[in-house]
Amino acid sequence: MAIPLRKGNKGPLRLAGELSWPGPAVLTIRDQDIELAGKLRFTERDLQAQSIEAKLRGVSIRLRVDTRRSGKDAAATTHIQVTGRFPTAVLARRFPSQAWKLLESQARLALELTFADANLGKSMLPLDFELTSDLSGLTVTLPNPLGKPAVGTR
Numbered sequence: 744m745a746i747p748l749r750k751g752n753k754g755p756l757r758l759a760g761e762l763s764w765p766g767p768a769v770l771t772i773r774d775q776d777i778e779l780a781g782k783l784r785f786t787e788r789d790l791q792a793q794s795i796e797a798k799l800r801g802v803s804i805r806l807r808v809d810t811r812r813s814g815k816d817a818a819a820t821t822h823i824q825v826t827g828r829f830p831t832a833v834l835a836r837r838f839p840s841q842a843w844k845l846l847e848s849q850a851r852l853a854l855e856l857t858f859a860d861a862n863l864g865k866s867m868l869p870l871d872f873e874l875t876s877d878l879s880g881l882t883v884t885l886p887n888p889l890g891k892p893a894v895g896t897r
Contacts, residue, residue: 758787767798775799783808790821800833810860819860826853828880847882848893 762785767778781795789810797804804827812819828849835843857871877896884890891897 756787758785760785764795781806789819799827800837802827802829802833820857821860823856824853825856826851828852831881845884847884848880850876850881851879852876 762783764780764782767780770777770779778798779795780797781792783795784791790808791810792806792808795806795808797806804825807822807824807826809822809824810819811822828851830849831843831846834850853875855873855875858868862868878891879896880893882891882893
């Protein structure tokens, strides 16, 4: 973005700010309400958030946002990390499968989303994602050695 604010100003406009939600704000995406509380810092080149608290489908989650560049003029990528403990009942409603019958309690999940900033504005934003879990807190009712109690990790 470049907007001359006075005659003779040839440099680009610089922008820096912070969005904050001291109390829950509601963001609706595809008819799904997400409650947000925290701070998102931004400049004309990046987004940063250390820990935004959110509630999605009744589950408390944390969001971390970071824009990265591999060099001064390199293309930017934005990384969004979502972490939380998801009850299997919530996951089963959202992603129906017979496999949920083998799982009980809740799992600690981490979802990392990455997109190239150059793709913003496209009708379909290409996303890279990685979903990980150590299965802590989740009971897996399978025969040994595949099964595990809720207290173990894998």
